[in-house]
Amino acid sequence: MNANQTQINSLSAQSNPTPIVGIIGGGVAGATTALHLSEQGYNVVLVEKNDSLVSGPPICHLHAGGNLYREISDEQCIELLKDSIESVKLYPHTINRRPTVIATPNHDQHDPQSLFPRLLQVQQHYKQLIDLDPSNKVLGEPDDYFKVFTKQQLLALKEQQQPAHPTTIEQWLIPFAQQVDLDTLRYPVVTVQEYGWSVFRLSAQAELSLSLESKCQLQLSSKVTNIEFNPHQAKPWAVSIHSQGQTQQLQVDYLINACGFRSGSLDNLANIKRTRLVEFKAAYVANWDDNQLLWPEVIFHGQRGTPQGMAQLTPYGKHVYQLHGMTEDITLFKNGLVISDNDSQPKLPTPLLNKIDIGWSEEVVAQRTQSAISHIAQYIPSFNSASLGGKPLYGAQQIPGDDVSLRATSVWFGEQNYACIETVKASSCLPAAIKIAQQLKLTGLEPSHRSSAAEESSNKALTESDIEQYAVRLARRRGYPEALALYYGQ
Incomplete structure (x- = not known):
C-alpha cells in the first residue's frame, strides 16, 4: 500500500x-x-x-478591470476588478507590479477615447472598494489606475533615460516611447494598473x-x-x-x-x-538580448482572429518576453474553439490534444514563435532581433455556455x-x-x-x-x- x-x-x-x-x-x-x-x-x-x-493554460496577466477585452460588458470588467483584488490579497507574492500600456493602432476601427467611460467607471469602483476596506488598495493609488498620454508627451519621454529601478508610470513608459513606431498608433495611449501574474x-x-x-x-x-x-x-x-x-x-x-x-x-x-466551449491557446517565449530596458506590458488592440489581431508583449527578467497574437498563426488555432455536442465534454481536434498531452514539434514551435515576434515587430521594429526563448506556454480553457x-x-x-x-x-x-x-x-x-x-x-x-x-x-x-x-x- x-x-x-x-x-x-x-x-x-x-x-x-x-x-x-x-x-x-x-x-x-x-x-x-x-x-x-x-x-x-x-x-x-x-x-x-x-x-x-x-x-x-498560460497565466500572465491579472485582468484587473478587463481592459484587454473591449467586447465584454462593463459589469464583467468590474467583476474582474473585484476578483483580481481578492486574488492579490491571497497570492501577494505572485504579482509582477508594472503597468500595462493599451495602444490602438492606426488600422484599428476603434477610437481610443471610447475606452474612457469604462476606465472612469472601473477607477471609481476601485476607489469605492478602498473606502469600504483600505486593504483593497493592492493596485496602487486609485488616481493612478489609468493615465493617458498624447503623442507629444511620448516624444518628450523618448528623450529621457530610464533609471535602473523605475518607480513612476512615466519612467516605465520610456522604453515604449523610444522603441515603438509612434506613427503606427492612434492617440491617446493609455496606461492601466493591470499587473502581471507569474504562473x-x-x-x-x-x-x-x-x-x-x-x-x-x-x-x-x-x-x-x-x-x-x-x-x-x-x-x-x-x-x-x-x-x-x-x-x-x-x-x-x-x-x-x-x-x-x-x-x-x-x-x-x-x-x-x-453546455460549454473549450478553446486551445498558446503563448510564446522570446529572448530580446538587444534590449536592456525594463518594459511595461504592452497591448496593441486589434480584431480577434484576423491577421491584425491583438498583439501582447509581456516582460519578465533577463530579457525574456511572453508573446500573444490573437491570430490563427500565433495564439489561436484553426478549429481550436469547440462546443459540447452529445455530452458535456467538447472534442478538441486530435492534433491539439496531442500538443497538450505529448508536446510540440520543434519546427512548429520555431515557426509560431517567429510569427509572434514579427507580429510584435510591426509596432516595435527593433523587436525583430528577438529569438526563440523556449517552448510555448499552452493549454485549453473552458467557457460555460455558448458565449x-x-x-x-x-x-x-x-x-x-x-x-x-x-x-x-x-x-x-x-x-x-x-x-x-x-x-x-x-x-x-x-x-x-x-x-x-x-x-x-x-x-x-x-x-x-x-x-x-x-x-x-x-x-x-x-x-x-x-x-x-x-x-x-x-
Whole structure:
C-alpha cells in the first residue's frame, strides 16, 4: 500500500464529523479552492494527475478591470476588478507590479477615447472598494489606475533615460516611447494598473501553502477513473483514484469538479449534461538580448482572429518576453474553439490534444514563435532581433455556455452535493471558492473551527524567497526559462 492510499484510507475511515470535500483537478481553481476550504476548517483531498499544481493554460496577466477585452460588458470588467483584488490579497507574492500600456493602432476601427467611460467607471469602483476596506488598495493609488498620454508627451519621454529601478508610470513608459513606431498608433495611449501574474510563483505558493495545511491531503500524480453517487451512504460520493499502479477508493461528502477544460469528462461520469466551449491557446517565449530596458506590458488592440489581431508583449527578467497574437498563426488555432455536442465534454481536434498531452514539434514551435515576434515587430521594429526563448506556454480553457466573449464567471452548483468550477480567468477562482464554502454551509455541511495559530501556519508563513526559489525549480522542471519565475517590476 502506497503513502497516498494510506492517507486516503485513514481519512475516509475517520469518525470526525467534519465533512470531507473531494476536489478533482489541481489547477489554479482546484488549488485555490482547496486552500480556502481547508482554511475554513474542512477536510480536503485534492487530486491532481500531474506531479505539481497549476500547470495548465498560460497565466500572465491579472485582468484587473478587463481592459484587454473591449467586447465584454462593463459589469464583467468590474467583476474582474473585484476578483483580481481578492486574488492579490491571497497570492501577494505572485504579482509582477508594472503597468500595462493599451495602444490602438492606426488600422484599428476603434477610437481610443471610447475606452474612457469604462476606465472612469472601473477607477471609481476601485476607489469605492478602498473606502469600504483600505486593504483593497493592492493596485496602487486609485488616481493612478489609468493615465493617458498624447503623442507629444511620448516624444518628450523618448528623450529621457530610464533609471535602473523605475518607480513612476512615466519612467516605465520610456522604453515604449523610444522603441515603438509612434506613427503606427492612434492617440491617446493609455496606461492601466493591470499587473502581471507569474504562473510559476502561483504554482509554487499554492503547492507550498497546501503542503503546510494540515487539513488538506494533496494527491499528485493521481488520476480519477470513476465516480459514483449513492445517497444511502453517509459519504455519498465514491471516487476511484489510480496512483502508482494501484487503485484506491475515496469517500467524500461533497465533490468539486475543478478539471478545467476537461471538466466535461467528469460531468459525464456524474451523468450531468452541461453546455460549454473549450478553446486551445498558446503563448510564446522570446529572448530580446538587444534590449536592456525594463518594459511595461504592452497591448496593441486589434480584431480577434484576423491577421491584425491583438498583439501582447509581456516582460519578465533577463530579457525574456511572453508573446500573444490573437491570430490563427500565433495564439489561436484553426478549429481550436469547440462546443459540447452529445455530452458535456467538447472534442478538441486530435492534433491539439496531442500538443497538450505529448508536446510540440520543434519546427512548429520555431515557426509560431517567429510569427509572434514579427507580429510584435510591426509596432516595435527593433523587436525583430528577438529569438526563440523556449517552448510555448499552452493549454485549453473552458467557457460555460455558448458565449465566447464571457470572461467573468465562477461556479455552477448541481444537485447531489456536486459543484463544477467554471472560471475563465484565474482571478475568478477565489470568488468561486468562497461561493462553494457558502454553499457547503447551506447544504448543512459545517466545518470545524480553526485556531488563529493554525491559520498563521500555512499561506502566511511563506516568504517571497521561499516562493521564488520553489518557482524557479518548477520552471526548470517543466522546461521553461527561470526568468518566468522571478520577480519583475516594483
